[in-house]
Amino acid sequence: MNFPSKLIEEAVQEISRLPGIGKKTALRLALHLLKQPEMVTESLTQAMTKLRTETRFCKLCHNISDDDICPICKGVHRDKGLICVVEDIPDVLAIENTSQYNGLYHVLGGVISPIQGVGPEELKIDSLLQRIDQPSTEGQVQEVILALPSTMEGDTTSFFISRKLKERGIKVSTIARGIPIGGELEYTDEVTLGRSILTRVNYSTD
Amino acid sequence: MNFPSKLIEEAVQEISRLPGIGKKTALRLALHLLKQPEMVTESLTQAMTKLRTETRFCKLCHNISDDDICPICKGVHRDKGLICVVEDIPDVLAIENTSQYNGLYHVLGGVISPIQGVGPEELKIDSLLQRIDQPSTEGQVQEVILALPSTMEGDTTSFFISRKLKERGIKVSTIARGIPIGGELEYTDEVTLGRSILTRVNYSTD
Numbered sequence: 001m002n003f004p005s006k007l008i009e010e011a012v013q014e015i016s017r018l019p020g021i022g023k024k025t026a027l028r029l030a031l032h033l034l035k036q037p038e039m040v041t042e043s044l045t046q047a048m049t050k051l052r053t054e055t056r057f058c059k060l061c062h063n064i065s066d067d068d069i070c071p072i073c074k075g076v077h078r079d080k081g082l083i084c085v086v087e088d089i090p091d092v093l094a095i096e097n098t099s100q101y102n103g104l105y106h107v108l109g110g111v112i113s114p115i116q117g118v119g120p121e122e123l124k125i126d127s128l129l130q131r132i133d134q135p136s137t138e139g140q141v142q143e144v145i146l147a148l149p150s151t152m153e154g155d156t157t158s159f160f161i162s163r164k165l166k167e168r169g170i171k172v173s174t175i176a177r178g179i180p181i182g183g184e185l186e187y188t189d190e191v192t193l194g195r196s197i198l199t200r201v202n203y204s205t206d
Numbered sequence: 207m208n209f210p211s212k213l214i215e216e217a218v219q220e221i222s223r224l225p226g227i228g229k230k231t232a233l234r235l236a237l238h239l240l241k242q243p244e245m246v247t248e249s250l251t252q253a254m255t256k257l258r259t260e261t262r263f264c265k266l267c268h269n270i271s272d273d274d275i276c277p278i279c280k281g282v283h284r285d286k287g288l289i290c291v292v293e294d295i296p297d298v299l300a301i302e303n304t305s306q307y308n309g310l311y312h313v314l315g316g317v318i319s320p321i322q323g324v325g326p327e328e329l330k331i332d333s334l335l336q337r338i339d340q341p342s343t344e345g346q347v348q349e350v351i352l353a354l355p356s357t358m359e360g361d362t363t364s365f366f367i368s369r370k371l372k373e374r375g376i377k378v379s380t381i382a383r384g385i386p387i388g389g390e391l392e393y394t395d396e397v398t399l400g401r402s403i404l405t406r407v408n409y410s411t412d
Contacts, residue, residue, distance in 0.1 A: 002302055004277065004295075005270045011257040014250045019238050020231070031295055032225050033258055034270070041258040044220045045251035051217040052239055052247035064211045064240070071210065089210075089237055096208055 008034075060131065062107040062124050063092050072096075072105060079103045081142035085128065085161060087111055087149060095147065103145070106131070111153040112160060120160060129164055143171040150177060176201075214240075266337065268313040268330050269298050278302075278311060285309045287348035291334065291367060293317055293355060301353065309351070312337070317359040318366060326366060334367070338374055349377040356383060382407075 003009040008030055015026035033041045057063065058070035061083075065071070072078060072092075082103025086092055092105050108123045132141045144165050148154040162172045178196035179188050188196075209215035214236055221232035239247045263269065264276035271277070278284060278298075288309030292298055298311050314329045338347045350371050354360040368378045384402035385394050394402075 002299070003270075004298065005261060005272045007257045007261050007272065008270055011253045014253040017246070017250070018235050020234070025226070027296065027299070028226070029224050030254075030257060033254060034261060038258055040223070041254055044223070045255050047213075047217045047220040048236075048239060048247055049251050051213045051236055052244055055211060055213050055240060064209075064214055066211050066213065090233065092210065093208070093233070 061105045062109060062127070063105060064089055077102070080139055082145065083128070083131065083141055083143075084145040084147050086147050087154070091147065106144075108148075108157070111148060111151075111157040113153045123157070125161060125164070128161070129168075132165070132168055132170060141170060143173060146172065146174045267311045268315060268333070269311060270295055283308070286345055288351065289334070289337065289347055289349075290351040290353050292353050293360070297353065312350075314354075314363070317354060317357075317363040319359045329363070331367060331370070335370060335374075338371070338376060347376060349379060352378065352380045354380075 003012065008027075011030045011033075012023060012026040015021060015029055016023050018026075021029075033044075056065055056068065058065040058073055059068050060073045061070060063070045063072065079102050083106050084095065084101060084103055085106045085108060086095070087108055087110060089107060092107060095101050095105075106124065106128045108125065108128075110118050110123055112118060112120055112123065128144075132144075135141065144161075146158045146161060148158050158174060165172045176199075177192065178199070179185065179192065185193065209218065214233075217236045217239075218229060218232040221227060221235055222229050224232075227235075239250075262271055262274065264271040264279055265274050266279045267276060269276045269278065285308050289312050290301065290307060290309055291312045291314060292301070293314055293316060295313060298313060301307050301311075312330065312334045314331065314334075316324050316329055318324060318326055318329065334350075338350075341347065350367075352364045352367060354364050364380060371378045382405075383398065384405070385391065385398065391399065
């Protein structure tokens with residue numbers, strides 16, 4: 001694509017580096033900014049710069065935080081004996097939005113992937129074990145829930161962590177996999193359907 | 207959605223103001239920036255700020271330009287007797303990318319739309335007439351091609367401009383509408399198909 005101006009070419013170049021944004025979308029966004037008052041671009045760039053330079057991560061669970069310890073880890077009503085291990089920050093948001101979970105989190109920052117050169121050392125696994133080995137004044141961790149993706153990498157990571165935790169006598173559980181609520185058997189993939197039969201649970205009317 | 211940090215909430219707020227970007231995509235982009243080196247965010251925000259503050263528009267055709275007159279209007283090999291009228295800047299890029307057009311452009315900056323409160327005065331129509339009435343040293347405009355969208359608003363604008371141009375004895379043409387090349391009759395909408403029969407052209411084997 002030929003651009004009539006170097007400025008717009010550079011802006012399109014930079015914007016299209018964002019994931020999922022191609023050259024055409026980048027051009028549309030750049031032209032949108034040009035049509036808006038200068039204030040719009042200013043507050044957008046300021047918010048992004050502040051985000052990048054000032055964001056901190058919770059020292060305990062590695063979630064995004066404004067302080068050293070995030071509001072969830074500081075939460076008075078949170079169950080400090082329960083830790084849910086997730087791959088990344090959006091997973092924390094997703095679980096929090098269900099309002100069904102009242103424990104703490106631990107953000108690994110990825111999953112073990114030999115192909116991409118991600119080993120256990122690159123993840124926050126040591127820091128998870130530390131939280132268990134050096135309990136705070138608020139008590140010992142009783143259970144760890146593994147909520148990692150059900151991919152080869154996620155399963156490997158779950159297996160690795162579960163071994164370390166079982167050595168320490170900690171109860172390890174994993175989130176239930178099965179047919180989504182409202183999902184139809186006919187359109188469910190074979191692997192999920194097969195596993196949902198093997199891992200069937202007692203029927204309860206509660 | 208509850209965010210663990212004010213900084214990310216503000217960034218998501220600002221990013222999701224862009225057209226076609228919702229809260230979830232904005233969050234994904236914000237978390238992407240957080241994972242990248244600070245340099246990435248810096249060059250992105252710099253490019254956007256520069257775009258917004260330094261971009262100028264060509265005084266003749268109102269296309270984006272680094273100077274007062276854009277490279278197309280300055281072009282030595284361009285046909286100065288031919289002006290193609292388009293709605294907005296991306297249309298110029300689209301036509302330029304075909305490499306089939308060698309004349310000049312005129313960017314209206316919109317189309318007449320009484321519902322949205324856009325009248326002829328809001329568009330660069332006067333400036334188009336001025337280009338015709340006060341010809342530069344390079345000669346008189348011979349023909350104006352209307353390449354506006356085939357919507358009610360686009361057609362109204364085309365009609366309005368064509369009347370003004372015909373008063374001045376300028377030849378007015380419009381881009382051909384019809385079945386796209388490679389398109390199948392069966393799947394073409396009735397309006398396009400009907401018009402393509404009414405506006406049929408002589409069969410030529412050139």
